[in-house]
Protein backbone atom coordinates (compact mmCIF):
# COMPACT_ATOMS: atom_id res chain seq x y z
CA UNK A 1 0.00 0.00 0.00
CA UNK A 2 1.22 3.49 -0.89
CA UNK A 3 2.37 5.65 2.00
CA UNK A 4 -0.25 8.37 1.22
CA UNK A 5 -3.08 5.85 1.24
CA UNK A 6 -1.89 4.48 4.57
CA UNK A 7 -1.76 8.00 5.98
CA UNK A 8 -5.34 8.61 4.80
CA UNK A 9 -6.48 5.46 6.56
CA UNK A 10 -4.57 6.52 9.66
CA UNK A 11 -6.41 9.87 9.63
CA UNK A 12 -9.70 8.01 9.36
CA UNK A 13 -8.84 5.76 12.27
CA UNK A 14 -8.02 8.79 14.40
CA UNK A 15 -11.27 10.43 13.36
CA UNK A 16 -13.14 7.38 14.65
CA UNK A 17 -11.17 7.21 17.90
CA UNK A 18 -11.51 10.93 18.59
CA UNK A 19 -15.22 10.75 17.75
CA UNK A 20 -15.82 7.92 20.21
CA UNK A 21 -13.62 9.33 22.96
CA UNK A 22 -15.26 12.74 22.69
CA UNK A 23 -18.70 11.19 22.62
CA UNK A 24 -17.95 8.94 25.59
CA UNK A 25 -16.81 11.93 27.68
CA UNK A 26 -20.03 13.79 26.82
CA UNK A 27 -22.11 10.71 27.58
CA UNK A 28 -20.52 10.39 31.01
CA UNK A 29 -21.52 14.00 31.71
CA UNK A 30 -25.12 13.17 30.82
CA UNK A 31 -25.15 15.18 27.59
CA UNK A 32 -25.96 12.29 25.24
CA UNK A 33 -29.38 10.63 25.62
CA UNK A 34 -30.01 6.90 25.33
CA UNK A 35 -27.43 4.14 25.34
CA UNK A 36 -23.91 4.27 23.99
CA UNK A 37 -21.99 1.43 22.36
CA UNK A 38 -18.61 2.63 21.14
CA UNK A 39 -16.43 1.34 18.32
CA UNK A 40 -13.21 1.98 20.26
CA UNK A 41 -10.70 -0.72 19.33
CA UNK A 42 -12.45 -1.44 16.01
CA UNK A 43 -11.16 1.58 14.10
CA UNK A 44 -9.24 -0.37 11.44
CA UNK A 45 -12.25 -2.49 10.53
CA UNK A 46 -14.51 0.53 10.14
CA UNK A 47 -11.93 2.62 8.26
CA UNK A 48 -11.38 -0.28 5.85
CA UNK A 49 -15.11 -0.47 5.14
CA UNK A 50 -15.55 3.30 4.76
CA UNK A 51 -12.69 3.48 2.27
CA UNK A 52 -14.13 0.84 -0.04
CA UNK A 53 -17.87 1.54 0.01
CA UNK A 54 -19.26 4.14 -2.39
CA UNK A 55 -22.19 6.48 -1.77
CA UNK A 56 -24.10 4.41 -4.33
CA UNK A 57 -23.64 1.25 -2.25
CA UNK A 58 -25.90 0.42 0.67
CA UNK A 59 -24.57 -0.43 4.09
CA UNK A 60 -26.40 -1.41 7.24
CA UNK A 61 -24.18 -0.41 10.17
CA UNK A 62 -24.29 -2.08 13.57
CA UNK A 63 -24.55 -0.38 16.97
CA UNK A 64 -20.80 0.38 17.16
CA UNK A 65 -20.54 2.03 13.72
CA UNK A 66 -20.65 5.73 14.65
CA UNK A 67 -17.22 6.03 13.05
CA UNK A 68 -18.23 4.34 9.80
CA UNK A 69 -21.38 6.49 9.65
CA UNK A 70 -19.39 9.68 10.28
CA UNK A 71 -16.74 8.79 7.70
CA UNK A 72 -19.38 8.06 5.05
CA UNK A 73 -21.14 11.32 5.83
CA UNK A 74 -17.91 13.32 5.78
CA UNK A 75 -16.52 11.67 2.65
CA UNK A 76 -19.62 11.94 0.52
CA UNK A 77 -21.31 15.10 1.80
CA UNK A 78 -18.72 16.86 3.97
CA UNK A 79 -21.09 17.01 6.96
CA UNK A 80 -19.85 14.38 9.42
CA UNK A 81 -20.92 16.67 12.25
CA UNK A 82 -24.52 15.70 11.50
CA UNK A 83 -23.82 12.19 12.82
CA UNK A 84 -22.63 13.74 16.08
CA UNK A 85 -25.72 15.97 16.21
CA UNK A 86 -27.92 12.92 15.64
CA UNK A 87 -26.37 11.20 18.66
CA UNK A 88 -27.11 14.31 20.72
CA UNK A 89 -30.75 14.10 19.47
CA UNK A 90 -30.56 17.50 17.80
CA UNK A 91 -32.56 18.80 14.84
CA UNK A 92 -29.40 19.18 12.74
CA UNK A 93 -28.75 15.43 12.91
CA UNK A 94 -29.03 13.24 9.82
CA UNK A 95 -32.48 12.09 10.98
CA UNK A 96 -33.46 15.40 12.53
CA UNK A 97 -32.44 14.10 15.96
CA UNK A 98 -35.13 11.43 16.02
CA UNK A 99 -32.96 8.46 15.09
CA UNK A 100 -30.17 8.51 17.65
CA UNK A 101 -27.33 6.04 17.72
CA UNK A 102 -29.18 2.97 16.50
CA UNK A 103 -31.16 4.66 13.75
CA UNK A 104 -28.72 7.16 12.24
CA UNK A 105 -29.31 6.81 8.53
CA UNK A 106 -28.72 8.76 5.34
CA UNK A 107 -29.26 6.64 2.23
CA UNK A 108 -27.74 9.40 0.06
CA UNK A 109 -24.31 8.42 1.46
CA UNK A 110 -25.18 4.71 1.40
CA UNK A 111 -26.10 4.54 5.10
CA UNK A 112 -29.34 2.58 5.48
CA UNK A 113 -29.24 2.59 9.28
CA UNK A 114 -29.09 0.05 12.06
CA UNK A 115 -32.02 -1.51 13.86
CA UNK A 116 -32.43 -2.09 17.60
CA UNK A 117 -33.53 -5.66 16.82
CA UNK A 118 -30.18 -7.30 16.28
CA UNK A 119 -29.99 -9.15 13.00
CA UNK A 120 -33.23 -7.85 11.49
CA UNK A 121 -31.33 -5.95 8.81
CA UNK A 122 -29.76 -9.23 7.68
CA UNK A 123 -33.11 -9.82 6.00
CA UNK A 124 -33.62 -6.22 4.83
CA UNK A 125 -30.23 -6.23 3.12
CA UNK A 126 -31.49 -8.99 0.83
CA UNK A 127 -34.20 -6.69 -0.54
CA UNK A 128 -31.71 -3.97 -1.38
CA UNK A 129 -29.44 -6.53 -3.02
CA UNK A 130 -32.28 -8.12 -4.99
CA UNK A 131 -33.43 -4.70 -6.24
CA UNK A 132 -29.88 -3.87 -7.35
CA UNK A 133 -29.58 -7.18 -9.16
CA UNK A 134 -32.96 -6.83 -10.91
CA UNK A 135 -32.11 -3.29 -12.03
CA UNK A 136 -28.64 -4.31 -13.22
CA UNK A 137 -26.91 -1.85 -10.86
CA UNK A 138 -23.42 -2.56 -9.52
CA UNK A 139 -24.51 -1.63 -5.98
CA UNK A 140 -23.06 -3.65 -3.12
CA UNK A 141 -25.40 -4.24 -0.18
CA UNK A 142 -23.32 -4.58 2.97
CA UNK A 143 -24.45 -5.78 6.39
CA UNK A 144 -22.13 -5.12 9.33
CA UNK A 145 -22.88 -7.69 12.01
CA UNK A 146 -21.36 -8.64 15.34
CA UNK A 147 -20.42 -12.15 16.41
CA UNK A 148 -23.40 -12.25 18.81
CA UNK A 149 -25.80 -11.34 16.02
CA UNK A 150 -24.79 -14.55 14.27
CA UNK A 151 -26.92 -16.34 16.88
CA UNK A 152 -30.10 -14.95 15.33
CA UNK A 153 -32.02 -17.19 12.93
CA UNK A 154 -31.96 -14.40 10.34
CA UNK A 155 -28.24 -14.99 9.92
CA UNK A 156 -28.79 -18.37 8.31
CA UNK A 157 -31.92 -17.31 6.45
CA UNK A 158 -29.99 -14.43 4.94
CA UNK A 159 -26.88 -16.34 3.92
CA UNK A 160 -28.98 -19.08 2.38
CA UNK A 161 -31.14 -16.69 0.37
CA UNK A 162 -28.13 -14.66 -0.77
CA UNK A 163 -26.50 -17.90 -1.93
CA UNK A 164 -29.42 -19.39 -3.83
CA UNK A 165 -30.32 -16.09 -5.49
CA UNK A 166 -26.68 -15.15 -6.00
CA UNK A 167 -27.21 -11.66 -4.52
CA UNK A 168 -24.61 -8.86 -4.24
CA UNK A 169 -24.40 -9.01 -0.43
CA UNK A 170 -21.26 -8.32 1.55
CA UNK A 171 -21.37 -9.74 5.08
CA UNK A 172 -18.86 -7.83 7.20
CA UNK A 173 -18.79 -9.81 10.43
CA UNK A 174 -17.09 -7.99 13.31
CA UNK A 175 -15.96 -10.70 15.70
CA UNK A 176 -14.87 -8.71 18.75
CA UNK A 177 -14.80 -11.76 20.98
CA UNK A 178 -17.98 -11.16 22.98
CA UNK A 179 -21.74 -10.80 22.78
CA UNK A 180 -22.61 -8.77 25.88
CA UNK A 181 -20.29 -10.78 28.20
CA UNK A 182 -20.47 -14.19 26.50
CA UNK A 183 -17.20 -15.22 24.84
CA UNK A 184 -17.70 -16.11 21.19
CA UNK A 185 -16.56 -19.72 21.69
CA UNK A 186 -19.22 -20.27 24.36
CA UNK A 187 -22.06 -18.78 22.34
CA UNK A 188 -21.36 -20.50 19.04
CA UNK A 189 -20.27 -23.95 17.89
CA UNK A 190 -17.13 -22.33 16.49
CA UNK A 191 -15.17 -19.32 17.77
CA UNK A 192 -14.34 -18.69 14.12
CA UNK A 193 -17.60 -17.43 12.66
CA UNK A 194 -16.27 -18.02 9.16
CA UNK A 195 -16.70 -21.76 9.81
CA UNK A 196 -20.42 -21.26 10.32
CA UNK A 197 -20.77 -19.36 7.05
CA UNK A 198 -18.77 -21.69 4.80
CA UNK A 199 -21.56 -24.18 4.26
CA UNK A 200 -23.43 -21.73 2.03
CA UNK A 201 -20.89 -22.15 -0.71
CA UNK A 202 -19.75 -18.58 -1.43
CA UNK A 203 -16.32 -17.16 -0.56
CA UNK A 204 -15.75 -16.77 3.17
CA UNK A 205 -12.54 -15.26 4.52
CA UNK A 206 -11.08 -14.15 7.81
CA UNK A 207 -8.81 -11.18 8.45
CA UNK A 208 -7.03 -9.51 11.35
CA UNK A 209 -9.50 -6.65 11.86
CA UNK A 210 -6.87 -4.54 13.66
CA UNK A 211 -4.41 -4.70 10.77
CA UNK A 212 -5.46 -1.80 8.58
CA UNK A 213 -3.57 -2.92 5.48
CA UNK A 214 -4.85 -6.50 5.64
CA UNK A 215 -8.40 -5.32 6.41
CA UNK A 216 -8.43 -2.74 3.63
CA UNK A 217 -7.15 -5.24 1.08
CA UNK A 218 -9.56 -7.95 2.21
CA UNK A 219 -12.53 -5.57 1.89
CA UNK A 220 -11.34 -4.41 -1.54
CA UNK A 221 -11.12 -8.03 -2.67
CA UNK A 222 -14.59 -8.85 -1.32
CA UNK A 223 -16.21 -5.82 -2.92
CA UNK A 224 -14.38 -6.44 -6.19
CA UNK A 225 -15.83 -9.95 -6.25
CA UNK A 226 -19.37 -8.67 -5.66
CA UNK A 227 -19.11 -5.81 -8.18
CA UNK A 228 -17.93 -8.31 -10.78
CA UNK A 229 -21.34 -9.99 -10.43
CA UNK A 230 -19.96 -13.09 -8.71
CA UNK A 231 -22.47 -13.09 -5.83
CA UNK A 232 -22.17 -12.84 -2.05
CA UNK A 233 -19.03 -12.70 0.08
CA UNK A 234 -18.45 -13.19 3.80
CA UNK A 235 -15.55 -11.56 5.65
CA UNK A 236 -14.85 -12.05 9.35
CA UNK A 237 -12.78 -9.34 11.06
CA UNK A 238 -11.04 -10.57 14.20
CA UNK A 239 -10.96 -7.63 16.55
CA UNK A 240 -11.77 -6.61 20.12
CA UNK A 241 -13.86 -3.87 21.62
CA UNK A 242 -12.53 -1.73 24.41
CA UNK A 243 -15.96 -1.32 25.90
CA UNK A 244 -17.19 -4.02 28.21
CA UNK A 245 -20.82 -4.20 29.12
CA UNK A 246 -20.83 -4.03 32.89
CA UNK A 247 -19.08 -1.68 35.26
CA UNK A 248 -15.99 -3.61 36.31
CA UNK A 249 -13.93 -5.43 33.74
CA UNK A 250 -14.91 -9.04 33.11
CA UNK A 251 -12.07 -9.80 30.74
CA UNK A 252 -8.72 -11.32 31.77
CA UNK A 253 -5.94 -8.80 32.36
CA UNK A 254 -3.59 -10.43 29.83
CA UNK A 255 -6.29 -10.27 27.17
CA UNK A 256 -6.92 -6.57 27.84
CA UNK A 257 -3.19 -5.86 27.68
CA UNK A 258 -2.76 -7.75 24.40
CA UNK A 259 -5.54 -5.92 22.58
CA UNK A 260 -5.06 -2.46 24.03
CA UNK A 261 -1.28 -2.30 24.04
CA UNK A 262 0.24 -4.96 21.76
CA UNK A 263 -2.46 -5.17 19.11
CA UNK A 264 -4.08 -1.75 19.08
CA UNK A 265 -4.93 -0.83 15.46
CA UNK A 266 -3.62 2.72 15.74
CA UNK A 267 -0.38 1.81 17.53
CA UNK A 268 0.19 -0.92 14.92
CA UNK A 269 -0.22 1.64 12.14
CA UNK A 270 2.10 4.09 13.94
CA UNK A 271 4.82 1.47 13.64
CA UNK A 272 4.12 0.85 9.96
CA UNK A 273 4.27 4.55 9.15
CA UNK A 274 7.40 5.19 11.16
CA UNK A 275 9.06 2.27 9.33
CA UNK A 276 8.19 4.10 6.10
CA UNK A 277 9.90 7.24 7.28
CA UNK A 278 6.93 9.26 8.50
CA UNK A 279 7.91 11.57 11.32
CA UNK A 280 6.44 10.92 14.78
CA UNK A 281 5.56 14.64 14.96
CA UNK A 282 3.45 14.30 11.80
CA UNK A 283 1.54 11.43 13.38
CA UNK A 284 0.99 13.42 16.57
CA UNK A 285 -0.28 16.34 14.46
CA UNK A 286 -2.85 14.09 12.77
CA UNK A 287 -4.09 12.91 16.16
CA UNK A 288 -4.45 16.51 17.35
CA UNK A 289 -6.17 17.64 14.14
CA UNK A 290 -8.78 14.92 14.45
CA UNK A 291 -9.43 15.71 18.12
CA UNK A 292 -9.83 19.39 17.18
CA UNK A 293 -12.27 18.51 14.39
CA UNK A 294 -14.33 16.37 16.75
CA UNK A 295 -14.36 19.17 19.35
CA UNK A 296 -15.95 21.36 16.63
CA UNK A 297 -18.50 18.66 15.84
CA UNK A 298 -19.41 18.32 19.53
CA UNK A 299 -19.78 22.11 19.86
CA UNK A 300 -22.03 22.10 16.75
CA UNK A 301 -24.16 19.32 18.25
CA UNK A 302 -24.47 21.03 21.62
CA UNK A 303 -25.38 24.41 20.12
CA UNK A 304 -28.00 22.93 17.75
CA UNK A 305 -31.68 23.16 18.73
CA UNK A 306 -33.67 20.05 19.66
CA UNK A 307 -36.27 18.71 17.19
CA UNK A 308 -39.46 20.70 16.86
CA UNK A 309 -42.24 19.02 18.84
CA UNK A 310 -44.73 19.79 16.07
CA UNK A 311 -42.72 17.55 13.78
CA UNK A 312 -42.61 14.62 16.22
CA UNK A 313 -44.74 12.41 14.00
CA UNK A 314 -43.25 13.54 10.69
CA UNK A 315 -40.97 11.03 8.95
CA UNK A 316 -42.82 8.08 10.50
CA UNK A 317 -44.71 7.24 7.35
CA UNK A 318 -43.74 8.37 3.85
CA UNK A 319 -45.53 11.58 2.77
CA UNK A 320 -47.60 11.70 5.92
CA UNK A 321 -47.60 14.49 8.46
CA UNK A 322 -49.87 15.32 11.38
CA UNK A 323 -50.86 18.94 11.94
CA UNK A 324 -49.40 20.95 14.80
CA UNK A 325 -50.72 20.86 18.34
Ligand SMILES: Cc1ncc(C[n+]2csc(CCOP(=O)(O)OP(=O)(O)O)c2C)c(N)n1
Pocket residue numbers: 037064116117118119145146147148149150176178179180241
Ligand atom coordinates in the same frame (compact mmCIF):
# COMPACT_ATOMS: atom_id res chain seq x y z
C1 LIG B 1 -32.97 -9.43 18.96
C2 LIG B 1 -32.13 -8.77 20.00
N1 LIG B 1 -31.75 -9.47 21.08
C3 LIG B 1 -31.00 -8.90 22.04
C4 LIG B 1 -30.63 -7.59 21.93
C5 LIG B 1 -29.79 -6.95 23.02
N2 LIG B 1 -28.40 -6.81 22.59
C6 LIG B 1 -27.90 -5.61 22.20
S1 LIG B 1 -26.28 -5.72 21.75
C7 LIG B 1 -26.26 -7.38 22.05
C8 LIG B 1 -25.01 -8.19 21.86
C9 LIG B 1 -24.56 -8.15 20.48
O1 LIG B 1 -23.34 -8.80 20.38
P1 LIG B 1 -22.49 -8.66 19.08
O2 LIG B 1 -23.35 -8.88 17.89
O3 LIG B 1 -21.31 -9.55 19.23
O4 LIG B 1 -22.08 -7.13 19.08
P2 LIG B 1 -21.03 -6.34 20.02
O5 LIG B 1 -21.86 -5.57 21.01
O6 LIG B 1 -20.11 -7.29 20.66
O7 LIG B 1 -20.33 -5.42 19.09
C10 LIG B 1 -27.49 -7.83 22.52
C11 LIG B 1 -27.77 -9.22 22.89
C12 LIG B 1 -31.05 -6.87 20.77
N3 LIG B 1 -30.71 -5.60 20.58
N4 LIG B 1 -31.79 -7.48 19.83
Ligand SMILES: [Mg+2]
Pocket residue numbers: 146147148174175176177178179180
Ligand atom coordinates in the same frame (compact mmCIF):
# COMPACT_ATOMS: atom_id res chain seq x y z
MG1 LIG C 1 -19.38 -9.04 19.71
